[in-house]
Amino acid sequence: MMDPEKKQRMLEKIEQRAAERKKMRKIFLIITGILFAIVLGLGIYAYIFVTSALEPVDETSEEIVKIEVPLGSGVTTIANILQENGLVQNAKVFKYYAKFKNESQFQAGEYELMKSMTLDELIESLKTGTVYREPVFTVTYNEGWTLEQIAVRVEEKTTHTAAAFLAKVNDPSYIQELAAKFPTLINPEEMLAENVKYPLEGYLYPATYPYFEENPPLTLIIEQMIEETNKYVVQYQDAIAANKWINTPHKFLTFSSLLEKEATGTTDRATIASVFFNRLAEPMPLQTDPTVLYALGEHKDRVLYKDLEVQDPYNTYQNAGLPPGPIATAGATSFEAALSPSKTSYLYFLADKDGKNHFAETYAEHQANVAKYINTQYN
Template sequence: MEKEKEDKKQEMFKKVKQRKQEGRTVRKIVGITSLAIVLIIGIVVFAGYSYVKSALEPVDPNSTTAIEVEIPIGSSLTTIANTLHENGIIKDARIFKYYTKFKNESDFQAGNYTMTKSMTLDEIIESLKTGKVYREPVFTLTVPEGLTLEQIAKVIEKNTKFSADEFMTKVTDEKFIQDMIGTYPETITEEVLEGNIRYSLEGYLYPATYSFYDENPSLDEIVTTMISQTADVVKGYNELLEEKQMTVHQLLTFASLLEEEATAQTDRETIASVFYNRIKIDMPLQTDPTVLYALGSHKDRVLYEDLKVESPYNTYVINGLPPGPIANAGKTSIEAALNPTNTEYLYFLADKEGINHFAKTYEEHLQNIETYLR
C-alpha cells in the first residue's frame, strides 16, 4: 500500500516536472517566434524606410546632363509623376505623388522643361509650379554635330580651364575607356577596342548643349556627361537595332558618315539608302569625308591622289563601313541610319547650292555631274 502511494506520488512529480519542461519549451518557442516576428517587422520597416528615403533623394546627385521633359496640358499628378519617372528624373512615381500631396503642392504648369537627374524633389516641384527651370546652370557648353574628338578638344580648350591635350589624354586613356565600357555596357562595347580604330571613343560624345551646375566640373564629369547623353539617346532605338541586327557601334559609324556628308538641305534618309544599296552589292561607299578622316586633315577639295590613301577608314579602298565613327552624329543622322528611304539609288552629289541629286546608274550620275557641277 505504502509503495503504491509512493509510486503515485513519484508519477505525479514526474508529470509536474514534464509539464514544467513543456511550459519552458512552449515559452522558448513563443519567445523565438516573437523575436523572429519582431526582426521581420524590423527588417521590413527598415527596408521600407530605406526605399522611401532613397526615393526622396536625387536620382544622380552628380549628373549634369540636361533632359527635356514635356508636360502636356491637362496632365494629372499621376501622369506628371509617371512622365518624370519615365525620363529618369525621379526614382519612384508613387513616392513623388505621396510627397507632393504631403507637401500640399498643386497647380503644376504644362510645358517643356529642361531638368537633370541631380534635382531634388523640391526643386522639381518648384520648376513645375513656376514653369521655369529651378536650377540655373553655372555655364553651358555647346558641342556641335559633325565634330571629331580632336575638334571637340578645341571646343573644350576654348570654353573650360582644360587644354586640348588634357582632353585628348583623358579620352584616349585605356583605364578611362575600360571604365566607360563598364559603366555603359549596352552602348560602349569591346568593338571600340578593335585594332584599326584611331580613337576608341570617337563618335561617342554626343553633340548637344550641356548645362553644368558645378562651378568647376572635372574633365571626367564633362566627358562622362557627353557619353551618358549618347547612351540615353541610343537606348531609345534598342528595338530597331535588334530588328536590323545592328550594333550601337555600327549605328554610330553609319550615322557619322551621314553627318559628314550632310548639308543644311541634305536628305539624310535618301543618302542612307544609297549607302545601304552599295553595301548590299559589295560596292565601296566612296564617301569623301572618310578620306579626309584617313588623311587626318581638312581640305576644301579632295584630290584624286587622296582617294588612294591606304587606311581602314578610306571607303574608296575598303568595302562596307569604316572600323568606327569619323565624327559625332546628331539625332537626325542616327534616325536616318535606322530609317532609310526605300530607293534604288547608287549615286548622289550635292550641287553648288547644296541640293542633292541622286542617280540609279553611273551614266545618270555622270549626267548629273555635267548638269550641276560644270
C-alpha cells in the same frame, strides 16, 4: 389519326423547347446586364481615376521637392521622375496630358517644385525653369565635330588642355572603366581594334552642357556626353540589333557619323542612308568623301582624285564596308535616319554648290549630274 400517346410526347417536346428558349433568353439578358454593368463600372472607375490623377497630389502642401531633370529627358522620363518624387499621382496620366496639350519642350536642370502644384503649373515650371541651381557655365559641342575639335573646345572653355583630354579618351584602361558603367554602349573589343583611330570618336553626344563647378573633372565632361549617347543607344538597341549592317552600337554610331558629315539638310539624311544601305547590299564601296578627309586629317573644300588614293582604313574609296569607327559626332536626326532610311533604289548622290543633293540610280545618271552640277561649277 395520330396516336394520342405520340401526340402527347410531341406536345411535351414543344413545351420543353419553349421552356429552354425562355431560359436561354433569361440567361442572355442576365449576361448582357452583367457585361453592361462591368463596362459601366469600368467607365466610372476610369473617369474617377483620371479625374483624380489630374488633381494636385496635396492641395494644402507647402513642401518643397527638389528634382533633377537630366539633359535629353523625354516626357516619359520626366513623368516617371515626377511620380517617383510624389509630385504627380500617375506618370502615364501626366505623360498623356502633356502630349494632349502638345507640350514637350522641357528644360533640363534642377527644380524646386511643390505637391500642391497642378499639372499645368508643373508643365509651365518645367518649360520655363524654376531652377534653384544655375550652372556656373555651359559649353556647346556641335554636331559633326571630331574628338580633336571637341578637345579644342574643352581647352577653350575649361582648365583642361586639349592634350590631356585626348590622352584620357584614348586611354585603354579608361575605356574598360566606361564599359562597366555603360555596358550597352561601350564594347572595348570593337573600340580598341587595331585600325580605330580614336576609341571614343563619335561616342560623345553633341549638345550644350551645363557645369555646376568652376573646374569640372575630365571624367565628368566626358561621361556627361557619353551618358547622352547611351540614352539613345539603349532606346534603339532592339532596332540596332535587328539591322543587318549596323547591328552593334559601334557600327550604328559609325554609320550615323557618315550621315552627319554628308547631309546638308535634315530632309536628306534618310535618303542618303538608303544610298549607303543599297551600296552595302550590292556590295559596292561607300565612296563617301568625309572618310577621305578623316583619313587625311584635314578639312578641304574639294576632295581631289589624288586624295581618293590615300591608303588608310578609313578611306571608303579604297576599302569596302563601313570604316573602322565613327568619323564625327552625330545627332538624333542622323540616328533616326540610320534606323529609318527612305526606301529607294539610289546608288549615287552628290551635292551641288548650293548644298542641294542630287540622287541617281545608275552610274550614267550620276555622271550626268556630275557634268551638270559639279563640272560646270569649276569650269
